[in-house]
Amino acid sequence: MASDLVTWSPSVTLVPSHGCFNACDYCSFRIPLDQAAPLGVPEAEARLMARPGAAEVLLLSGEVAPDSPTRGSWFARLLQLSRLALAHGRLPHTNAGPLSRHEMAALARLNPSMGLMLEGVGPAYDALHRRAPSKTLAMRLGQLEQAGRLGVPFTTGLLLGVGETMADRARALELLAAVQRRWGHIQEVILQPWRPDGEAARPLSSLEQRDLLDVIAMARELLPAEVHLQTPPNLWPLAQLPVVLEAGINDLGGIDCVDVINPAYPQPTPEALRQLLAPLGWRLEPRTCVHRHWWPLLPAALRRHVEQRARLLASNAA
Numbered sequence: 001m002a003s004d005l006v007t008w009s010p011s012v013t014l015v016p017s018h019g020c021f022n023a024c025d026y027c028s029f030r031i032p033l034d035q036a037a038p039l040g041v042p043e044a045e046a047r048l049m050a051r052p053g054a055a056e057v058l059l060l061s062g063e064v065a066p067d068s069p070t071r072g073s074w075f076a077r078l079l080q081l082s083r084l085a086l087a088h089g090r091l092p093h094t095n096a097g098p099l100s101r102h103e104m105a106a107l108a109r110l111n112p113s114m115g116l117m118l119e120g121v122g123p124a125y126d127a128l129h130r131r132a133p134s135k136t137l138a139m140r141l142g143q144l145e146q147a148g149r150l151g152v153p154f155t156t157g158l159l160l161g162v163g164e165t166m167a168d169r170a171r172a173l174e175l176l177a178a179v180q181r182r183w184g185h186i187q188e189v190i191l192q193p194w195r196p197d198g199e200a201a202r203p204l205s206s207l208e209q210r211d212l213l214d215v216i217a218m219a220r221e222l223l224p225a226e227v228h229l230q231t232p233p234n235l236w237p238l239a240q241l242p243v244v245l246e247a248g249i250n251d252l253g254g255i256d257c258v259d260v261i262n263p264a265y266p267q268p269t270p271e272a273l274r275q276l277l278a279p280l281g282w283r284l285e286p287r288t289c290v291h292r293h294w295w296p297l298l299p300a301a302l303r304r305h306v307e308q309r310a311r312l313l314a315s316n317a318a
């Protein structure tokens with residue numbers, strides 16, 4: 001991994017449904033399932049057309065319980081939107097909660113990579129997730145194992161700053177490192193600062209920044225070297241990003257015009273990032289949703305889609 005290289009993924013986010021059967025304490029994305037309308041294909045297509053440079057289509061959905069009568073139609077929508085993305089020459093990356101083995105295998109034929117946050121380990125998370133049945137540690141770790149068995153390039157991560165201790169963080173990172181040593185499919189670990197929602201952004205204080213920099217350094221130490229460390233650049237004060245990269249972050253994740261999870265925190269433009277980072281010697285490079293190291297895991301047809309889009313990204317960046 002070149003030390004001066006920082007990658008990011010030009011992306012567009014589609015939300016198949018905001019409806020979710022969980023009720024995590026910190027969530028402002030969710031609406032109750034019976035009030036949720038699924039994303040229609042014409043609307044999805046319009047979003048794709050509005051972002052022609054977006055190679056990645058992040059399908060970020062609220063979750064439907066495994067035994068719900070609406071699970072089948074919800075899952076069919078994920079497949080439909082994945083096919084739509086590929087038909088437009090884009091690469092879907094689904095993050096829609098725990099999936100059965102059959103569901104994950106079906107999506108993996110259309111998605112070059114998929115994701116699910118581990119979020120964290122310890123009492124702080126247990127309290128936040130007491131009304132979120134799919135957020136048990138066993139369930140989330142089981143999903144990472146299942147993705148490993150299926151050979152799906154995978155993104156996971158931790159939600160930080162919700163009251164967890166350094167020991168909790170170390171334990172979570174050690175669990176991820178163990179999964180990676182067993183299966184080798186974890187391409188990225190997102191280190192995501194929790195930020196309150198609201199009308200206005202509340203920037204990270206210097207104390208919070210120092211604390212997060214310690215976690216980044218610990219993650220770099222505990223995780224195998226091939227795993228990219230990612231953080232969303234809009235959740236940090238822009239001027240601090242060089243320090244964040246020095247601490248060990250080497251990927252800025254998918255960047256769309258807005259962050260659907262934290263809409264009060266505006267995304268920096270790639271140009272603003274380049275202007276900040278290039279004079280300091282960092283090379284900012286667009287990538288597809290699946291890092292090159294994991295391309296050998298892809299089915300041949302999907303790999304062709306990825307190679308095609310990667311060539312386009314490289315020619316646009318040249």
Ligand code: SF4
Binds near residue numbers: 021022024030061062
């Ligand atoms: S699972 Fe995701 S969408 Fe559902 S309540 Fe929790 S954070 Fe919100």
